[in-house]
């Protein structure tokens with residue numbers, strides 16, 4: 001049998017990008033695109049959280065609305081897919097459960113779990129965090145002032161026996177929080193989110 005991670009014909013490299021996506025924005029898409037190119041991923045699957053365990057408050061939009069916006073954002077990219085498995089599971093959306101589920105659904109695929117430096121810094125608060133690099137290779141991307149050097153040092157401390165990936169991506173200081181604030185203040189969010197997402201948010205009067 002081929003060792004895990006070897007390039008046998010049946011195994012494809014799949015990136016996974018989890019998040020609240022409240023709403024999805026252009027930095028999420030650039031992260032996926034740049035990691036896809038850097039690691040030669042066949043696809044990137046976007047996985048909106050049903051109930052995010054780490055956020056202080058509930059998402060502003062329902063799972064269905066956030067999922068709809070993700071689908072609109074991914075529409076014209078042949079290698080990007082939206083997965084609704086966290087929305088279909090009751091209770092908080094733990095990454096470890098999602099990775100277990102993906103393993104049993106797609107035993108052939110090799111998974112790469114992508115996360116920003118901000119999220120990686122808090123990984124010790126995640127349920128069963130030590131199991132996560134057993135289920136998927138971790139890919140930490142640069143975000144704002146979270147330096148990749150710091151992430152590398154933390155990775156060495158937390159996961160000394162695992163190989164993690166660190167990808168420096170184009171710095172885009174965009175966050176969903178800022179987008180929601182701009183909407184509330186009556187400011188434009190055009191060019192921070194994909195065109196289709198912008199039009200849907202405007203038409204449906206979301207985040208006002």
Ligand code: ATP
Pocket residue numbers: 018019020021022027028031114115116117118119141142143144172173174175176177178
């Ligand atoms: P919020 O402000 O509501 O927390 P967010 O912009 O951080 O929203 P999330 O849905 O929390 O978006 O992020 C999903 C994933 O994408 C996380 O791993 C996060 O680190 C990463 N990410 C989000 N925005 C960026 C960005 N501008 N640059 C790099 N990574 C990002």
Ligand code: MG
Pocket residue numbers: none
């Ligand atoms: Mg966030």
